[in-house]
Amino acid sequence: MTDLLNRYGALLTTVFILLTGFWLLILIVLPNVYLFEHSFKPYLPVAEIGGPKDVYSFDNYLTFFRSPIHISVFVWTVVYSAVVTFICFLMAYPLAYYLSKVSARALLPTIFLLLFIPLWVSEVLRSFAWFIILALKGPLNASLLGLGIIEDPVRWITGFRGVIIGLVYTYVLFMLFPLYNAIASLDSNQIEAAEDLGAPWWRIHWRVILPHAKPGIASGSVMVFMLSAGSILVPTLLASTNSRWFTEIIQQWMFESQDWNTGSAYAFLLLILCTVFVSAVMRIFRVKLSDIAK
Amino acid sequence: MSAGVDLDSVSMDFGTFRAVDNVAVNIQPGEFFSFLGPSGCGKTTILRMISGFIDPTKGMVRIGGRDMKGQRPNQRPTALIFQNLALFPLMPVWENIAFGLEVRGVDKIKRRARAEELLRLVDLPDAGDKMVSQLSGGQKQRVAIARALAVEPSVMLLDEPLSALDLKLRQHMRAELRAIQKRTGVTFIYITHDQGEALAMSDRVGVMSQGKLQQVANPRDIYNNPANGFVASFVGENNVFAGEVKGQEGNLARFVTPGGTFTARLGPGVAPGAKARLFLRPEHARLLADPGAANSIPVEVTDVAFEGNFISIHARDAGGQVLVAEARNDGSSSIPQPGERRHFAFDGANAVILTGDTAAKDVDE
Numbered sequence: 241m242t243d244l245l246n247r248y249g250a251l252l253t254t255v256f257i258l259l260t261g262f263w264l265l266i267l268i269v270l271p272n273v274y275l276f277e278h279s280f281k282p283y284l285p286v287a288e289i290g291g292p293k294d295v296y297s298f299d300n301y302l303t304f305f306r307s308p309i310h311i312s313v314f315v316w317t318v319v320y321s322a323v324v325t326f327i328c329f330l331m332a333y334p335l336a337y338y339l340s341k342v343s344a345r346a347l348l349p350t351i352f353l354l355l356f357i358p359l360w361v362s363e364v365l366r367s368f369a370w371f372i373i374l375a376l377k378g379p380l381n382a383s384l385l386g387l388g389i390i391e392d393p394v395r396w397i398t399g400f401r402g403v404i405i406g407l408v409y410t411y412v413l414f415m416l417f418p419l420y421n422a423i424a425s426l427d428s429n430q431i432e433a434a435e436d437l438g439a440p441w442w443r444i445h446w447r448v449i450l451p452h453a454k455p456g457i458a459s460g461s462v463m464v465f466m467l468s469a470g471s472i473l474v475p476t477l478l479a480s481t482n483s484r485w486f487t488e489i490i491q492q493w494m495f496e497s498q499d500w501n502t503g504s505a506y507a508f509l510l511l512i513l514c515t516v517f518v519s520a521v522m523r524i525f526r527v528k529l530s531d532i533a534k
Numbered sequence: 535m536s537a538g539v540d541l542d543s544v545s546m547d548f549g550t551f552r553a554v555d556n557v558a559v560n561i562q563p564g565e566f567f568s569f570l571g572p573s574g575c576g577k578t579t580i581l582r583m584i585s586g587f588i589d590p591t592k593g594m595v596r597i598g599g600r601d602m603k604g605q606r607p608n609q610r611p612t613a614l615i616f617q618n619l620a621l622f623p624l625m626p627v628w629e630n631i632a633f634g635l636e637v638r639g640v641d642k643i644k645r646r647a648r649a650e651e652l653l654r655l656v657d658l659p660d661a662g663d664k665m666v667s668q669l670s671g672g673q674k675q676r677v678a679i680a681r682a683l684a685v686e687p688s689v690m691l692l693d694e695p696l697s698a699l700d701l702k703l704r705q706h707m708r709a710e711l712r713a714i715q716k717r718t719g720v721t722f723i724y725i726t727h728d729q730g731e732a733l734a735m736s737d738r739v740g741v742m743s744q745g746k747l748q749q750v751a752n753p754r755d756i757y758n759n760p761a762n763g764f765v766a767s768f769v770g771e772n773n774v775f776a777g778e779v780k781g782q783e784g785n786l787a788r789f790v791t792p793g794g795t796f797t798a799r800l801g802p803g804v805a806p807g808a809k810a811r812l813f814l815r816p817e818h819a820r821l822l823a824d825p826g827a828a829n830s831i832p833v834e835v836t837d838v839a840f841e842g843n844f845i846s847i848h849a850r851d852a853g854g855q856v857l858v859a860e861a862r863n864d865g866s867s868s869i870p871q872p873g874e875r876r877h878f879a880f881d882g883a884n885a886v887i888l889t890g891d892t893a894a895k896d897v898d899e
Contacts, residue, residue, distance in 0.1 A: 427618065429618055430620045432620070433621075434633065435608050436612070437633050437682075438634055439608060439637045
């Protein structure tokens with residue numbers, strides 16, 4: 241604080257603090273507090289708001305626990321978010337290893353640029369693109385048929401398949417970069433030392449590289465999991481008739497039923513339950529929050 | 535179970551840069567062999583070729599008589615100790631040491647027992663359950679040695695492993711390494727730019743410069759009978775006179791320099807009439823009150839540095855060249871004062887005439 245004052249003077253420091261405070265308070269804290277408060281109130285006709293029925297209760301939260309369908313949607317959302325996270329890890333780890341330890345330094349900027357370019361396109365457009373690619377008569381099936389790999393066109397967008405593909409595509413970079421950073425920080429001599437001691441490649445990964453990359457894996461996984469579970473665009477666009485995502489239920493409460501109170505309760509439930517799930521997984525893999533912050 | 539290492543005219547090119555140029559040397563089983571040279575001379579490249587991280591562009595590496603071409607580091611009977619040791623920080627000490635055994639499928643109880651045995655060998659009992667980060671520099675050193683010994687290598691490769699330690703510890707570890715080598719009988723190949731280390735520990739030393747092996751000999755010969763100007767100037771201090779070989783005088787050669795005419799031994803490959811340099815170790819120079827019979831030039835003492843066990847005296851001759859003489863601190867010689875006029879003299883049998891580049895001394899250590 242004194243450092244900030246010395247460096248920028250009283251006026252600028254005040255501006256910085258006010259801007260940060262504004263951002264935190266108006267854009268993050270207040271909306272959440274508002275929703276949090278409303279999640280404990282009943283959904284009432286306008287005339288009855290403030291009346292005798294307008295009291296705090298857990299009813300909105302209990303609605304969720306009384307609805308087996310919603311619970312099952314939540315469970316599947318968590319399960320498939322975990323699947324997405326795992327697939328992202330499987331895809332990102334070899335690439336992260338290649339980028340940080342194998343590829344020529346001079347190639348890195350080009351490869352990173354190629355990885356980033358898709359991020360410049362809006363998520364909506366990218367999801368639509370996948371909708372087209374995965375369509376029954378879309379380019380993917382056409383190429384696979386043309387190459388003779390499949391006999392009949394595959395219905396890609398069925399069950400959670402489309403959602404998984406879309407989410408993996410959208411969020412895989414959130415796994416790649418923490419992993420890349422983690423592996424890049426490993427002293428290459430350790431890999432060579434393990435090889436020199438006779439270790440085959442898989443054991444080098446298992447005993448030396450993966451343990452070192454654990455914090456990166458953890459932060460990448462937390463990000464991909466939370467983003468997937470909270471994603472609304474991809475599940476809406478690439479959903480099939482039998483794939484429902486928990487965020488879609490929140491959206492229904494908010495926009496179709498106009499019941500913001502229950503919607504808020506569901507949104508907080510998603511946040512709380514996902515946090516509990518993530519903490520539990522972190523405990524199982526013995527990852528500390530402080531490791532991730534690195 | 536140690537094996538010899540035969541470098542059969544190996545060369546290594548990185549692009550257009552030739553890091554190792556036609557190096558041929560036969561390292562005996564059980565030998566302590568050092569490659570000595572300034573940074574960038576190709577010694578680490580040689581080590582990486584022996585351990586298998588790179589294959590030579592030309593020539594052959596044989597370990598125990600077997601051609602190692604195409605054999606990865608994990609298939610070679612070598613163990614490398616890295617300059618930064620490269621211990622695994624996420625494993626306790628005993629797992630570090632037993633890693634090579636784990637790879638070979640040895641069961642956990644035996645691994646642990648072997649690790650403890652090796653910890654006792656390197657004089658570090660009770661450290662098995664510690665983490666690497668809890669150890670001091672010297673202790674890490676020992677763990678690295680134990681880890682390499684655990685795989686029972688035929689050849690142990692050491693890449694300047696002592697350079698990170700402070701002087702006292704370094705001297706202690708020298709003796710320790712030497713003792714471990716004698717105890718285990720494993721062939722040690724040691725890379726260093728520290729001439730003191732190389733001379734003190736090795737059975738033989740290979741001095742390298744710019745990818746070429748300049749001389750292979752035992753430490754005594756490296757110091758006393760250097761093969762060329764590079765070896766003479768890289769190993770130890772010298773007074774150097776440039777001049778020309780002009781005729782014989784007994785079994786010594788006559789050497790004419792702008793400062794005077796001296797006698798000295800002819801180094802290998804130096805023919806009469808050649809332009810060359812005369813190298814004289816400071817400890818062989820004396821500063822006399824009267825002119826000597828031969829090999830004597832008048833000088834003025836400029837500086838006297840007391841080094842403890844010896845005294846280093848700098849003097850300037852008529853041509854302005856600075857000469858160094860060393861006197862033992864045992865009261866046997868009178869120590870002149872700066873400004874005094876003396877005669878810088880030496881015995882021709884102690885000086886040697888050599889050709890070849892002189893080394894720019896490595897100053898980073």
